[in-house]
Amino acid sequence: MLCFDCTNNIAEYEACALGLQAAVERKVKILEVFWDLALVIHQLKGKWETRDNKLVPYKEYIHRMVERFEKIDFYHIPREDNRLADALSTLSSMFHISGKDQPLIKIESRDQPTHCCALEVEQDGKPWCF
Template identity: 65%
Template sequence: MTVLDELMGCMLGQHDKFRNREWAIYYLSKKFTAREMNYSLLERTCCALVEDEDRDKWIVWFDGTSNALGHGVGAVLVTLDNQCIPFTTSLGFDCTNNMAEYEACALGIQAAIDFKVKLLKVYGDSALVIHQLRGEWETRDHKLIPYLAYIKKLTEFFDDISFHHNPREENQMADALATLAFMFQLTLHGDLQ
C-alpha cells in the first residue's frame, strides 16, 4: 500500500509457487478529494484501508466508442473470484462518443443486475460520464440527460454502487470490446460478416 498527499494505491498479490513469480489479483487506486488531502497521513492511511474493504464488490469496466467507422460499446463484469465476463454490442444509430460511453455504462450495470449483484464498483475512462453520475458535474447536453436518468434508476437495484474514473490505459479490455463491436456486422439472418 502506498499513501501520498494526493492519492493512494494498494495491490493484493499472490505468489505462484509453480512459476516462482508474483502476480496482481486486485489493484485499487484513489485520488483524494480536496477535503481528503487536508487529512493527516494517518487519516489518509485509514481511508486507504477502508477502500481496501471493497473486495466484496463486483466490478464493471466500461467503454464506448463512436467514430466514422461505427459505434460500439463494451463492458467487462468482474466477479468476486476475479472471473471476467465480457459484453459487447454495436449501436445501430448515430451517436456522440459521450452517448456511446453512457450506453456502455448502462450495458455493464444491466449485466450486473442480471447477475443479481448488490455491491458494485463501476469504472470508466470518460471523466464527463463518471463525474456526471457522481453528481459532481452538471449535465447540460439534452442528449445525455435521459441516459443519466436511466442509469440513476438502475442504481436502485444495488445496496451500494460507486462510480470511478480510471485512465484509458487501465481500461484496455473494455476499450477493445467497444472497438470490436462495430467491426462485425450481422446480416438479417444473424450471420456474422
C-alpha cells in the same frame, strides 16, 4: 469553448446502462464501475453538471438503476491506464460481422482465479516443481 461529441457520450451512457442492467439481471448487489471517460463518471457522481439535454434521460435512467444496488461506486480510469479496454477495442476492430451472423458470446463468472482452473493435480499427491 469546450465541446464534447454528444453521439459518443450517448454511446458511453448506453454502454454503462447495459452493463448495469446485466449486473441487475445477475442479482449483483455490490458493484464497482470503472470507466475511462471522465465526463460520464463525474456526471454520474454529481460532480459535473449534465448540460446536454440529450444526455439527461440517460443519466436519470442510470440513477434509477443505481438504486437497485446495495452499494455501487464509480471510478475513473485514465484511458492510458486501461489496457484491457484498448486490447478489447483492437480485437473488436479485427472482425467484420454481418447482420445475421452475430456469434453468441458466452461470459462465465468464476469463484476462483482462472489460473487455478488450469492446474492439474499430480497422481502421487505431491506438488510438481520446476
